[in-house]
Amino acid sequence: MRSRLVALCCMMLVGNVSLAQQPPNIVFFLTDDQTTSTIGCYGNDVIKTPNIDALARRGVRFENAFVSHSICWISRTTILTGLTGRTFGTPGNQDLAKPETVETLYSDILRNRGYRTGFYGKWHSTMPETFRREDHFDEFEEIGRNPYYKPQPDGTLRHETELIVDGGVDFIKSQPKGRPFALNLWFNACHAEDSDRRPGIGHFPWPRTVDGMYDDITIAPPKLNDPKIFDALPDFLRTTINRERFFWRWNTDQKYQTNIRAYYRMVSGIDREIGRFIQALDEAGLTDNTIIVYGADNGYYMGNRGLTGKWSHFENSLRVPLIICDPRVSKSQQGKVTDAIALNLDLPATFVDWASAEIPARYQGSSLKPIVADGVPKDWRTESFHEHFAVRNRIPAFEGVRNKEFKYVRYIDHGNYEFLHDLKNDPDELVNLAKDPQHMATLQSMKERTAAQVAKLGGPLPPLVGAFEASTVPYPEASAAVGVKTDADGFVNLLDGKTLNGWSGSSNYWSVKDGALIGVTDGALKTNQFITWEGSTIRNFDLRVQVKVTPGGNSGLQYRGMSRPEIGLDIVSGYQCDVVANNPDFNGMLYEERGRRILSHTGERVIVNTDGQPWVIEKLPVKEFEADQWHEYRVLVEGNHHQHWIDGHMTADLIDFDEKGRALEGVLAVQVHVGPAMTIAYKDFRIKHLPDNLPLLTAADHPIPANAYGVKPQAKLPPDWVPPIFGAKP
Numbered sequence: 001m002r003s004r005l006v007a008l009c010c011m012m013l014v015g016n017v018s019l020a021q022q023p024p025n026i027v028f029f030l031t032d033d034q035t036t037s038t039i040g041c042y043g044n045d046v047i048k049t050p051n052i053d054a055l056a057r058r059g060v061r062f063e064n065a066f067v068s069h070s071i072c073w074i075s076r077t078t079i080l081t082g083l084t085g086r087t088f089g090t091p092g093n094q095d096l097a098k099p100e101t102v103e104t105l106y107s108d109i110l111r112n113r114g115y116r117t118g119f120y121g122k123w124h125s126t127m128p129e130t131f132r133r134e135d136h137f138d139e140f141e142e143i144g145r146n147p148y149y150k151p152q153p154d155g156t157l158r159h160e161t162e163l164i165v166d167g168g169v170d171f172i173k174s175q176p177k178g179r180p181f182a183l184n185l186w187f188n189a190c191h192a193e194d195s196d197r198r199p200g201i202g203h204f205p206w207p208r209t210v211d212g213m214y215d216d217i218t219i220a221p222p223k224l225n226d227p228k229i230f231d232a233l234p235d236f237l238r239t240t241i242n243r244e245r246f247f248w249r250w251n252t253d254q255k256y257q258t259n260i261r262a263y264y265r266m267v268s269g270i271d272r273e274i275g276r277f278i279q280a281l282d283e284a285g286l287t288d289n290t291i292i293v294y295g296a297d298n299g300y301y302m303g304n305r306g307l308t309g310k311w312s313h314f315e316n317s318l319r320v321p322l323i324i325c326d327p328r329v330s331k332s333q334q335g336k337v338t339d340a341i342a343l344n345l346d347l348p349a350t351f352v353d354w355a356s357a358e359i360p361a362r363y364q365g366s367s368l369k370p371i372v373a374d375g376v377p378k379d380w381r382t383e384s385f386h387e388h389f390a391v392r393n394r395i396p397a398f399e400g401v402r403n404k405e406f407k408y409v410r411y412i413d414h415g416n417y418e419f420l421h422d423l424k425n426d427p428d429e430l431v432n433l434a435k436d437p438q439h440m441a442t443l444q445s446m447k448e449r450t451a452a453q454v455a456k457l458g459g460p461l462p463p464l465v466g467a468f469e470a471s472t473v474p475y476p477e478a479s480a481a482v483g484v485k486t487d488a489d490g491f492v493n494l495l496d497g498k499t500l501n502g503w504s505g506s507s508n509y510w511s512v513k514d515g516a517l518i519g520v521t522d523g524a525l526k527t528n529q530f531i532t533w534e535g536s537t538i539r540n541f542d543l544r545v546q547v548k549v550t551p552g553g554n555s556g557l558q559y560r561g562m563s564r565p566e567i568g569l570d571i572v573s574g575y576q577c578d579v580v581a582n583n584p585d586f587n588g589m590l591y592e593e594r595g596r597r598i599l600s601h602t603g604e605r606v607i608v609n610t611d612g613q614p615w616v617i618e619k620l621p622v623k624e625f626e627a628d629q630w631h632e633y634r635v636l637v638e639g640n641h642h643q644h645w646i647d648g649h650m651t652a653d654l655i656d657f658d659e660k661g662r663a664l665e666g667v668l669a670v671q672v673h674v675g676p677a678m679t680i681a682y683k684d685f686r687i688k689h690l691p692d693n694l695p696l697l698t699a700a701d702h703p704i705p706a707n708a709y710g711v712k713p714q715a716k717l718p719p720d721w722v723p724p725i726f727g728a729k730p
């Protein structure tokens with residue numbers, strides 16, 4: 001008896017000292033659009049995520065974590081309410097949470113338990129009109145993207161990921177002693193900047209602290225890259241925004257590499273900021289009693305299956321990372337990996353459970369606390385329900401159930417098209433067994449369980465209102481033209497004539513006046529300044545634009561370019577059709593800013609040899625075009641053949657056989673140039689995208705004649721310099 005009493009006293013003492021009886025603090029990092037394939041501890045040995053990996057080493061990593069509905073706002077509302085979309089949604093406006101479902105969020109329950117609550121970052125949930133987010137957190141700050149880089153009072157730019165963690169660190173620093181807290185840091189990264197499709201820095205902007213990471217490596221193509229996988233999909237999945245946006249991001253090697261490196265940098269940027277936060281937590285002496293949760297709002301195809309985005313039913317879309325690091329659990333429970341099926345739906349129940357509050361009866365998920373602290377409860381779920389109904393006229397809606405053996409879904413607006421995947425034998429879901437007679441019993445029982453879940457969670461969705469709209473053909477001729485409406489001649493207007501919308505560049509140099517894009521420099525520029533079209537990369541095209549430049553001015557149409565953030569956020573290097581007043585030898589020439597510089601002066605028909613050397617094969621007449629007048633510039637690029645005209649007069653004609661030096665796609669930009677003060681104006685900026693697969697001209701069909709001579713390079717040349725002759729013996 002006495003020894004038991006002593007032991008009890010000791011336990012209480014130890015308990016007090018270790019704070020084990022104080023409610024734990026909770027920090028919840030939620031990323032955007034991230035599946036498990038881009039985290040080190042989930043098996044990616046290229047990406048650097050040391051801080052996230054360390055959380056997994058000290059905590060629990062969930063191998064089977066999923067979202068109920070794979071789209072940002074539904075997933076987030078599910079976390080806030082503890083309810084599936086089907087349940088929280090307003091009939092007829094299913095994305096909108098019903099008022100009674102958002103009266104008390106998990107943050108309110110925690111606050112009632114004495115917690116100080118904070119939220120920084122992306123919200124995106126669709127709430128009733130009377131809902132005020134600030135009422136549900138002690139500290140609330142929405143921090144969004146578009147742009148990711150936010151101007152600071154000192155004139156610098158700071159990335160949204162960093163700003164969210166700034167908020168978190170301030171929250172920690174102002175945390176009163178002895179009071180528990182629950183802090184939500186919900187990132188916008190790694191969501192693409194959808195409206196800005198400049199590969200890399202435009203589409204997946206990263207915190208500049210991770211500049212240069214992954215630049216020197218080639219990242220492996222998507223695992224499920226075989227076109228046969230895409231071709232096997234039913235038409236309604238081959239023509240959705242899952243396919244349309246594939247052409248924004250992944251459809252060429254160049255785009256893929258540039259974007260995936262940028263995406264990896266976004267992830268490493270998050271990791272770095274998590275490290276900074278954990279250090280602040282350490283410095284505040286809060287580490288030992290703070291649980292850290294790392295999760296994502298939905299998965300991401302990243303080019304797998306010929307798709308991008310999320311939304312549909314495959315594992316790439318539904319599966320998310322989930323790591324929970326609870327420093328209070330016993331050593332034996334740290335660093336473990338669990339195969340328990342976890343859902344975003346479980347998170348609020350878990351938070352509430354950690355705070356020792358009663359889990360609301362309405363919650364549809366279960367607390368993960370026992371799994372983290374001990375083991376998987378015997379009665380833990382063996383099957384999960386998944387659905388999609390958001391943006392139902394453009395994203396195929398589905399519902400179904402998944403267990404460790406099989407996944408069944410049906411696409412309700414597409415004739416109840418069914419999928420049945422054998423996840424054990426076919427984990428990549430390459431075979432659809434829905435019509436396989438041997439699996440009829442499995443299909444039937446999963447169908448019944450789907451119906452039961454549907455009934456339990458709110459009943460069948462009402463019929464689709466209006467028609468379903470396909471977003472693309474599976475194989476568009478010109479990927480830049482996907483989703484684009486053209487005029488009768490096939491041209492698209494690139495300027496709205498009123499704003500700089502759709503263009504990325506500094507308003508210090510660029511503006512819109514009288515329907516024209518205006519670039520101005522006062523003559524003090526240190527580097528050329530660009531404004532880049534954000535709509536897509538361009539490959540083969542016919543570009544027409546009216547141009548007016550003041551005397552002495554120097555600008556250019558930069559095409560098939562690449563962003564050069566290492567030089568400046570808006571710097572681009574590519575081919576250029578020069579716009580130069582007062583120098584007819586340069587006006588309309590082909591200059592290349594990637595390194596080869598002058599490829600063709602005005603009036604030269606040129607072939608660039610395989611070694612990058614340009615040879616003049618014929619002279620063309622050179623004309624002068626008056627400054628301060630509108631002139632139509634035309635750039636026609638087909639494969640490796642480039643032609644420039646001013647007012648219908650050809651100024652450059654070039655074939656590029658230099659495989660290493662040339663670019664076959666890239667962004668479109670215009671520039672204001674270092675040099676004298678000037679004003680440049682562009683209007684009626686129109687492009688016609690030509691098919692991507694136009695054939696390249698071959699050296700065999702276009703031999704360089706022996707009397708061709710070298711293009712005069714842009715360099716200090718000796719006074720007696722004469723051009724080399726192609727056929728001359730060296």
Ligand SMILES: [Ca+2]
Nearest residue numbers: 032033072297
């Ligand atoms: Ca998302």
